Amino acid sequence: MVDGFADSGRAASEPEKGMSAGAQAIAAVVVVGGLALALWALGGTLRQGPGTSEPAKCEATHHTKPSKGVTGAQLCTALNRPDLPALLGTPDEYAQTADGNESTITSADGSKTSTPEADVDLKTYSLKLSVSDDDIPVADMAAFLGATAQRRTVLGHPAVLYSDRTIALSFNLGGGKARTGPGGIARSLLVARDAKDGGGFYEVSLWRQDFATPDDTALFRVAEQVLPTVPGWRTG
Numbered sequence: 001m002v003d004g005f006a007d008s009g010r011a012a013s014e015p016e017k018g019m020s021a022g023a024q025a026i027a028a029v030v031v032v033g034g035l036a037l038a039l040w041a042l043g044g045t046l047r048q049g050p051g052t053s054e055p056a057k058c059e060a061t062h063h064t065k066p067s068k069g070v071t072g073a074q075l076c077t078a079l080n081r082p083d084l085p086a087l088l089g090t091p092d093e094y095a096q097t098a099d100g101n102e103s104t105i106t107s108a109d110g111s112k113t114s115t116p117e118a119d120v121d122l123k124t125y126s127l128k129l130s131v132s133d134d135d136i137p138v139a140d141m142a143a144f145l146g147a148t149a150q151r152r153t154v155l156g157h158p159a160v161l162y163s164d165r166t167i168a169l170s171f172n173l174g175g176g177k178a179r180t181g182p183g184g185i186a187r188s189l190l191v192a193r194d195a196k197d198g199g200g201f202y203e204v205s206l207w208r209q210d211f212a213t214p215d216d217t218a219l220f221r222v223a224e225q226v227l228p229t230v231p232g233w234r235t236g
Contacts, residue, residue: 055094056080058118070131070231075118076100078229079129079222087221088206090124097121125214128205129226135199138192152189154223156236158197160190161216166207184211189223194234202227 058076080098085091100118107113117130142149142160149162166183186207193200204223206214227233 055082056096056098056120058098058100069133070116072100072102072116072118074100074231075116075129075131076120078226079118079127080120081226081229083225084120084127084222085122087225088122088125088218089215090122093122093124095120095122121209124209125218126207126209127222128203129230130203131193131200131230132203133200136201137197137199138190138201139197141190141201154189154191154220155227156195158192158195159223161187161219162190163187166211184208185213187214187216187219189219191223191227193232195236202230 058073058080076098077100080095081087084095085093098118098120100116102114102116105113105115113134115130115132117128120127138158138160139151142151145160145162149160152159152161164186166186167180184207186205188203188205191202191204192198193202202223204219204226206219206222208214228235
């Protein structure tokens with residue numbers, strides 16, 4: 001997995017002279033509204049051996065206090081479903097890494113908000129699923145994301161489709177500093193937690209390991225099948 005991603009990212013981050021491709025690890029992060037969201041489960045990637053042929057199971061590797069509602073482990077279980085490769089249009093692939101955790105954001109007033117999230121990586125695609133419990137409606141997020149954001153509806157819930165550019169991070173496993181370079185496009189769906197858009201949302205993000213533009217049809221297929229299986233999903 002690392003080797004394949006490293007090959008696609010060499011234009012952005014060439015290995016040092018004398019270093020093999022296997023001595024490089026590439027990560028992708030996407031910046032949304034000034035907040036950096038990690039979009040590559042690097043730890044899980046390094047744990048996955050090159051001879052592994054079984055689909056990865058969800059591992060809650062970050063031991064943080066669970067959120068009030070859904071946990072990262074539950075999101076991982078929902079996202080890492082057996083038919084995920086088929087939903088993505090890559091039926092011959094399988095999950096190579098799967099991870100669920102809760103990240104904590106500290107506000108200016110000192111209050112802390114726990115955000116559950118999950119990452120699943122396949123050979124072609126990587127996905128991220130997260131839940132926001134704040135009181136911001138998706139309609140307001142659409143305005144915040146700018147003119148390129150497209151208002152949509154997913155399973156009767158208001159939604160916003162938008163793009164962002166990922167940043168490729170090259171880690172020299174033999175030592176030295178990490179380097180950055182341009183990555184690919186991440187496509188994301190913000191889906192309101194209820195049909196009335198009363199605040200809070202689910203976010204499903206999709207990007208490709210080869211930095212090509214993801215298939216929006218695949219993104220919608222995943223969202224429509226995965227979100228109803230997330231604990232707390234409100235129908236209609």
